[in-house]
Amino acid sequence: MDSCLLFLLLLLMDNNGLCQQEEVCSKSVINSCDDCIRSGPYCVWCKQLNFTKAGEQEAVRCDTKAQLIERGCMAEAIISSNNEQVIKKNNPLTTSFNREEPVQLAPQEIDLRLRPGLPMTFRVSFKRLQGYPVDLYYLMDLSFSMKDDLENVKGLGQELFAALKKITQHGQIGFGAFVDKTVLPYTNTNKEKLDKPCDEDSQQCQAAFGYRHVLSMTPNQIEFEAKVKEQFISGNLDSPEGSLDAMMQAAVCGDKIGWRKSSTRLIVLTTDDGFHMAGDGKLAGILEPNDEQCYMENNLYTKSSEMDYPSVGQLAKQLEKNNIQPIFAVTENMQTVYKQLSKMIPKSEVGVLSPDSKNIVQLIEAAYNRLSSKVTLTHDNLPDNVRVLYTPICSHAGPTRDTEGFCDRVHVGEEISFNVTVTALSCMKDTSFTIRPLGIKDTLTVTLSTVCECHCQDPITTNHTHCKEKGSISCGICSCHEGYVGQFCECAIGDKDERSLRASCQRQNGTECEGRGDCVCGRCQCHTTENGKSYHGDFCECDDEHCENFQNKLCGGNGKCNCGQCECYPGFEGTACQCKVSDESCRTVNNTVCYGRGTCKCNRCECKEGYQRPRCQQCLGCPDTCQTKLNCIECLGFESGPFKKNCSAACGKSIFHGMVDQFTIVSKQCQQKDSEGCWIKFKLDQLVGEDNYRAEILRERDCPEPPSIVAIIGGSIASVALIGIIVLLLIKLLIYMKDLKEFRKFENEKKKSQWAKADNPLFHKATTTVANPTFTGE
Template identity: 35%
Template sequence: MGAFTATHVFVILLCIPAGLSQAACSGYEYCGDCIIADPNCAWCSDVDYGEARCDVPDSLTNNGCQNVTFPQGQVQTIQNDSLSDAADTSNNRAVQVSPQLVNVTLKVGEPQTVKMNVRLAEDYPLDIYYITDLSRSFSTDLVNVRRLAATLIARLKTETSDLRIGLGGFVDKTTLPFVSARNITECFGKNDDECCEECADPFTFKNHLSLTSDTDQFENAVETLKTSTSLDSPEGGFDALLQVISCQKLIGWREHARRMIFLATDATSHLAGDGKLAGISRPNDGLCYTDPVSGEYTKSLEMDYPSLGQINSLLQENNIILVIAGAVNNDAAKFLSIYRDMLPFIRGASVGILGADSGNIINLILLSYQRVTETLEVDDNAPDNIEVAYTSKCFDEETIPDSSLCDYVRLGEEFNFDIELTATSCPSNGEKQTFSISPIGLNERLTLQVDFMCNCECEEYAIRDNSTCYGNGDLVCGQCECDEGQYGVNCECDGDNDSFGDESECFASNSTIKCNGRGYCVCGKCVCNKQMDPTQVISGKYCECDNFSCGKDRGQLCGGEDQGTCVCGECRCKPSYEGSACGCLKSTDACETPSGLLCNGFGNCVCGSCVCNADSPFQGPTCSDCATCNGMCSSFQECALCAITYPGSYSDEMCHMCQVSVKVVDYINETETNGEICQYIAGDNCTITYTYETADNGTYLVYIEKEEECLKTKSEGNFFTANWRWFLIGIIAVIIVIGLLLIALIKLTIYVQERVEFNRFMTELRESRTSGNTNPLFISPTTSIQNPRFGM
């Protein structure tokens, strides 16, 4: 970029914030260093300019500079084919991303915005490759795969008329301790786990059928599949997956088609490092080693398993969507959780569960395909020195900052993204950088060619031995760059005659101290003192600047290199930070709740962290933790109520800030949802039911019933009466009656028992009185004597 006149600079000044600190531009002696110090720094190229040349444009202009070098970035569209379906183009290829090629010129710290439009074409070609686990434990599921092959083809053809499908199988590396070394034919009917007379010989991966539109071939290939044997629980699924991704020509992936891989297994997969168990230590190089004739992976015993990073990188590079389907077994919960833990490291991947007999395999594949087509997310492979920020506009909704995702996408609808690019530093080699932005799962992209403004144009036109520099240097961007051993503003001094020159040039304005007391004057120019610590530097025309007197954050100057740098006694923060010591994060990501609201509406986001209201029951990192609340229901309650315009705690303005996707439904079936069932008490005997679930991309979906549910009064056909007091009195009366009955029953029981005892006693008493038996030992105490005189 060339120099600007004072008139040009005046127009530019209108775009620069008032009160901009000039310290960010102080202390730079060369034009290239000046313009990358801060996006608002400019350089004066006037030969006779006597002030600091690196400054903000308004200061340079006010000081009389006529040639201000103030380059700015720009965006230039190179290729921009219109969005269209395949039937509307001459080459029968849909255009789903526009523009296709853009040149961007970036200045460090100055953002540039590129607009990207995406429209998912109807009836887009589909390439789907099915990789199945052929270990013996998967044999039951394999039977169902054979049975459902024809139905699977028919259902997929309802989604697209241009279908190609392929088939491959895997077991594991064919060596101990992964697979038994014994030959299958030597088992002789033994029942060992590693023996199976009907099984195929073990192999790592085999391509049974490359992608083809002949669906009969797929059905025939499925019928010929045979299981094999292995020893340990993890299998070689990721070895197979890497080969399917890397062998582009062999598998037959089309350039313009949606690409999917469906991996069905009942175990986890080995990862990088596991090969050392068999003495295989050579890292996997990620290349194709599948023999085109036999279809088998030939480097299994020479290279280790791939890493998650390799899998993710290759999937991104080739725009392939991975779906992992786990079969139900005794260890299903454990190995499925391992795959789910991998999802954050594999972009766009998802995990599903096969039924006990794999009968849901068709629905699982179709559901995965529909999830891909109904969700639009863009991603990039930008280099580390370029920050990329997205703003999405889905349907007719307003723009959503910091979002690269659109849900519930409909084919034929156009979606827009504003992509903000900011260079954080210049590339080390100074060369142009190229990267791309593309929708996940589509092999179409926006390619960005990025140039960097790291040097001034005037630096390329140095004037050698100019008279202004006394023949002792080059005139570069209005100032002299002296030869070695020469000093002075115009290179008029040399090291042998330090007394020559005007020392008045070594005093700053309104200062009586030469070189601010931190240097000495040599030939009219300040030479700043050197510090004991070589990393500490004093600089500036009058030694007024240093890189060690700035504020500290967490014990480091300006928070450390990742947060900011110390320039002329003040912190120059990286784009993501702010504050006097660069200790504050600009991003509010850590403050956002799952619903997208900052600090849940019950606090303020300060320096990237939430400060919750002291009188609020909601506390925690995002003011979402509530000791009296249930689970995450409270995090979504207000935004859910906003969707049905039911009065809650949120104002209309706060409702407008909700970013969580809320869908209003007629009824929520508790048996069909995997999320927590939440209820909001709406009034007397009334509740509103809602639930939430996690999408594959980590976002949340909330469902809420549009009508509240209330208990009806007796007059409305309900059992309960509206007057709860009478209902309560009735309950008390029943309790009293039951109590009295129990007392009466107890008293009756005691009476009957005592009556029985009394009757028994009386019976025994009567028997003792009427007995006629006499005791043989009894002698009567009376004696009868008969008088003979009265014998008659």
């Protein structure tokens, strides 16, 4: 735990409720007292006349109180705004419950006026009341698997009321039941099954339903027992139930449930199954999201089959809004599921039921004691630019958080406190938010406003002598009449407007005089630096103090600073004048400097692009010189190629043909094919300097023999003829293959045919017969 938190816990605070810290005013652009107040929580303004020197910027009036007094500002001339708090309502905490409105949280209303960035701490007290009323709503799962549990609950009325009276004399109990939505696939929609969803051997079974409110809050034990005994088991198809649907309606239908205004509100949910949640309704074609509204008619939830289940977040929000604390009494197999649910719902507890729910009374007692002994202070409707920190002051404090404060094991009648620290991060309109303990109706309303303006109470003088009688005083500075500008309204602007005059003091539309001077009649009057020197330049852009240092000396002590650049004394060089003028380490074997490919600075070669240190001898990433110098070799040696017409101009300065008396850095033999397809073998010597070579052709060009025209033509004709013959053969082959295929098909059909020996149906015998009487047949 750091020292600042220890101070908070021990209440060793300053008048603002904060640990002492160094006061710093981080100024930006300051043109007025209001700008100063907004720029930081420790910035104050000096309104003393003649506090600034001639030409000095008015922004020097803005600093911490200690700095301004040191500069000569009188304490009574310092304008400062501090945090303020006013407690509007602070009814005392109630010792024990009575019929009047009990008070468990104090104060109830507080007004804060805050400087942006300056935290404000105040104390909030809470006292747990003896005999505070309790409203307990018993919400039971009546699916068929809870049959034995229902029979036991019917006989628990006396024990429940007895346990409730141990806690308070002002207890009430209500009762509700749920199963699931009466649509497929959650419930069998066959008419007979809707009327009697249980097994056939079960005589007492009520029709399927989603959620039913059975009994509103009552202190009457007999009424409770009678209503519970009227309940019978029901049933559905799938194992998850409509628990969240039922809890949502029990939370938002307060007038029907009978929740009292001043009471601890508990929902005891008993079930042996999981729960459906938002999105599951799509399985039944229910797409309308839950709208967190009450839909109860004749004690039945009427939108059960039309509206989706609520999400866990929606349910948690409504439970918190209505100060309801749920107790999940579930079977052991569901314990893990509901513990995860409890983590997402503030002020909730989980207890494990016995197989027949006989331990429900003890479970409720234990869960209530755990819930009521935990006090969690949090807030609602907090603006985005406001931060709240809670520091609990109690025997069993939880970790400090920026969203809530927590105390555990708080006894009945015990008073605990929280230090609440509020910080407004920026100027804002008047707003409010609520601080309250979870599960308790008592609230603290915090009304918040910010202090972002100065109230200097200047004398009403329209023509003040300090302003050359051309303006009035506003927080120590001149507010000039129309037509006059300047620190003391000394400049008459004539035909020019003030904006154009000020624009002439801005470099590239930047800050006026770079923030280092005042614009007087369109020209910058530069201020002096902290060391007594002056800024200079047309826009006060230059100073002689921000040059590079070497060995903790400005310009190494070997030069002077001028407008941010070091001007070295003779014999020194470098950006910080850190080097003596010398080129000893830059000299090469032939006594050149960096081989002519760079400059020597600070006794070190700074090579031209591509050449490498230490002395710029090698070129990394440079193109192949054999290829790049080929055209010059061709034109110089053989008067051909692309550079033939301007060979001397293109190549004379970068390559020497023949022997030249210069130092060779490196030699290279090349063999390249020129523009005419001839091979040229040559030697390149790299000389001192950039792109400087000597060339030596090693032998005559090796050109290939020209092609034979007759052979080319003859070969072409032969090739065409050969291709033609091959094409014809291919065509002939294709035709032959097609004919062969058709012939084989015909042969196959011929083999399959069978000739019938019947008469031809198209032939008819003669209808008349003529006999020759003279014919004897011989």
